Structure formats: C-alpha cells, structure tokens
Amino acid sequence: MANNIWVYIDQFKGNPSQASWEAIGLAKSLAHQMGGGVMALVFGSGVEELAKTAFQYGATTAILVDDPSLADFRVEPYAATLAKLASKQKPEVIIGPTSTRVRDTFAMAAVDLGTGVIVDATAVELKDGTLQAVRPVYAGKLLTTVICKEKRPQMITIRPRAFPMPEANRGASGEINKAAPALAEEAVATKVVGYLVEEGEVSVDGAAIIVSGGRGVNGPEGFEPIRNLAKVLGAAVGASRAAVDAGWIPYPHQVGQTGKVVSPDLYIAAGISGAVQHLAGMRTAKVIVAINKDNEAPIFNLAKYGVVGDLFEIVPALTEEFKKRLGK
C-alpha cells in the first residue's frame, strides 16, 4: 500500500474538477516509474460515483469517505481525514489539482504530517527517487525547481491544464475501500450557512477558452459584446485589472497578478494593452489573440494572432462568424 501514489479528487457539490483526472494521468505515469498503483481519494457526501470515474481514468483503488459532514467543503474535516489516512498508510506521494480547496486541505494536512506542500506544479519528474516539480513564481515571471527533501509524503498540487487529460477506459473498475471521517460534526467549529453563486457564468478557473476585456471596453456596457462572443464559444469572461478597478465587472473575472492565473487553450484579449501584471496571469495560454486599436500595445508581443482595430466592430463580427461556423 505504501508505494501507492495517492490522488486527491477535488469536487464541489459532487462535481469533480477536470484537473483531478489530469492528476490521475500524472500519477499513472509516475507509478509506472516508481512501481505500485494509483489510489484515488474521494471525500464528500453521495460521491461514490466519482470513485468509479477515477477508475476509468486510471486509478486502481480508491478510498471513499462518504459522509453527510463532508457535504459542504470545510478545510478542518477534510484535512484531518486526509492526514489521518496518510499517517496510517504512509504514501510516498499525494497529488491533487490546484484549487482553493486543495491548497487549504494539503497545507493543513501537511502540518499534521510534518511535511510540506509544493503548489501549482506545471511539470513533475522523478529524479533519484525524489520528485522534482517545476512551478511558476513571482507571478509567472520566474520558474523554480522544487523538491520535498526527506519528509514524506511528497504533497504536490498541479496547475489545471498543465498536464494532459488521460483517456477514459469505460470498462475499467477497481476496489473501493470505505473509511470514516476523522472528525465528528460536533468537532468542526466552521458551519456553512449557504452559497451565493453567480448563476450561469463560466468561471475563468480551468476554462478552455477565455474572452477578456480591458480598458478599451470603455464601461460596463462594453462587456456586452465580450459576453456575447464568450457565450457562442462556451467561454469564460475575463477582465484586466483596469476594468475591474473601474467597477465595470466584478473581481472574480480579473486575470493577472492580483487576480486569477489561467492557462486556457485560447485567450482572446480585447481592448487590453498588456501590462506586465496582466500578462503574468495569462501568458501560458496556448493561443493568444489580441484585438487592440493601438498597434504598439505590448499584448501583441505575446499574441499569436493580432488584429489592429475597434473591438466594437471586430468582436461582434467574430461572434456572428462563430455562430455560423459552430452552427449556433
């Protein structure tokens, strides 16, 4: 059991994050080199289905902690359960996708386990028996190679979309071991009162396509054409700090150093000049399209495709074009 690689499956209300499966993909390739299997950790309430999905992506076994006290995410019971299981079974490696939940869960469990956490890895390789992870620091301007020296487990969160998505094998199955949560409900001081979820909007976290607006959209109503294009593409709406600070769009949309760091397949920047702080949040996008009136805007240095022109003409034209092409 000790040489199993553990993968922590991140979920919200039973919906798993895609990066959880990417983590299984990474674990599979590491298990191939280190020996042993991949064990999925599924915590939540009514989440047995996720363990079965984990088998399809390559997990060989799973620990399922299914309990009403885990219905809402709260770090204390999640971290205590992770730490208790790991201190008993002593895995070499625990991998999870980077998210607000996994960051907190791993950080708290690491204190209990006397180890550390490597967050937001974009590459991981095995060298002399130890995992070496590469991660962006200083807002993505620099990279560092990080290791967990002697302490175990080696706990790593991986950046969503940085590792390939494994193929699902519909017929695969595995053994599910059930375990109890480490804390009783009475022992958890934090209580969840409810959620204020902005309905119907795609979050920029983990989005495959992001359409972003900046100072050039000129006001809150300027995000309408941006939203229309995003809708046709099934994309999330992003924004530069200038647009957020001006109050045109709420903060969760902000991409950049003091906002979200994203790595979509396609990033369309409309009316964004490309300040260093913005580039820090989206430079790892596979394809960047810049639409700007100013042909000297720094965003063009990073873009694969550039359009010099008025976003209020180009973006609606693109929306119409994609409506036709995508049959919407």
Next chain:
Amino acid sequence: MNIVTCIKQTPDSAAKLQVVDNKVTWGDSPLIVNPWDEYAYEEALLLREKFGGKVVAISLGPESALEALKTCLAVGCDEAYLVSDPTLAGSDASATAYSLAKAVQKVGEVDLVLFGKQAIDGDSGLTATMVARYLGWSLLSYVIKIAEIDPTAKTIKVERMMEEGRQVCTAKLPAVVSVIKGINEPRYPSFMGIRKASKATIPAWSASDLGLEPSKIGSTGSAIAWLDIYPMPVKETRVEMIEGETPQEIAAKLADKLIADKVV
C-alpha cells in the same frame, strides 16, 4: 478586539526581475508591502474602528522588512514587530508559519489574525492555513467580506470566494482569516502617519525570543527546498496580423486560423 496582521515585504509588482547566481534581483526598484497584505491591514484597521482594541503588524524577514512595517505604522497600526534571525533563512511555508504562530502567541490576547491570500513572490498561498493549524484555530480563507463579528459571543461570519462562487460560513474566534481583493480599498498613509512611523522603533524578535526549536526553522527545518530559479522561457511567438477590408473579412480569416489550431 486585538488583531494581528501578518505582512511580507516583496519586490514591486512592476519590478523588472533578473536572476543572478540563482538569486532574484530587481535593480533599484523599491521593496513594498505585499499588495495582498494591504487588504489585510486595511480590514484590521476597519475592525478596530468598529470594535476598538489594537492592531499589531508582524513581519518575518530580513532587517529591510522594517520599512514595510513602518508603512503599517504609517497607515495606523498600533504596534509592529519584526521576526528576524539568521537561522530563519531558507524557511519554507511551514517553518515560516510555525515561527509566525509563535509570534502571535507572544503578542498575547489575540482574537483574529489577518493575512493577504498569498505573497506575490513565492505565490504559495499556504502560510495563513498553516498558521491556523499551528495555533489550532479556525481558518477562513479567501475571504471577500467579513459580514459579522460578535466579540462577546466570539463568533465570526464571512463570505469566502471559491471557484464556483461565494461560500457563507460562520466560525468561532480566535480565527485566522486570509483576505482577497474586493474586501476593501486600502488607505494611503497620511503625512502625519509617515512622520510618526519614521520616528518609531520597531522591536525585533529573534528565534530564541520566540522559543523556536532550531530543528523546525530555516533550511534544515524545512521539508521544501527550491533547487534553482530562472526566468520563464520566452515563447517564440511572432504575432501574425490578421487584416482585411471589413470586420467580417477579418473575423472569417481569424476563425479559419483558430479552427485550424483546434482551439475552438
């Protein structure tokens, strides 16, 4: 209400960074208070205005971090302490959190510890969570609104920003809270504040002042090590300009490219 705000000194977010001999340098660009931590001290000051008590700023770092602490005094924090010791060099997030937790305990009666959600240099976002664990207090992370505090009943209600939206939750005090942008508008130091801060002496706490165990701090006490650091490789992208007579023509050409690239 006694509140501790933990702050880190970092290079300016607009600084041009260079790596020389595996060390990061930023020329003559100024060192600043980590931008996320400005939201933490601002929230601490707002809570003091409402409930009374004091705000204590703590920073772990080299002596240069005194400047960042002076900024905290200039905006109105009541006290500031520097945790500084050569044996702390190379501390990872956990060793840093252990040391900060000891510093919070040395302050004495504390109801709330406030952090920015992460520092813009290491970008780990682990320290607040780990401090909460070392102290054995509740953690409320990524908080965008402190909705209620009842200092007598020792309860707190907040809105936390998760990927899917806001989670509203309650917890008991004392607690550790990490905050994000949007919670407030950090104030600027006043002229009088700057004058007062420039004259202040900021006490420094060493590892032995805090009773830190040598085996738990510095590079020897850290599980995590950075082996090297280097600039992000520059992606060789020469921008391809898409031109046309009409927006429709440009849109059609661009759509061709993006479909060929398989990104839509």
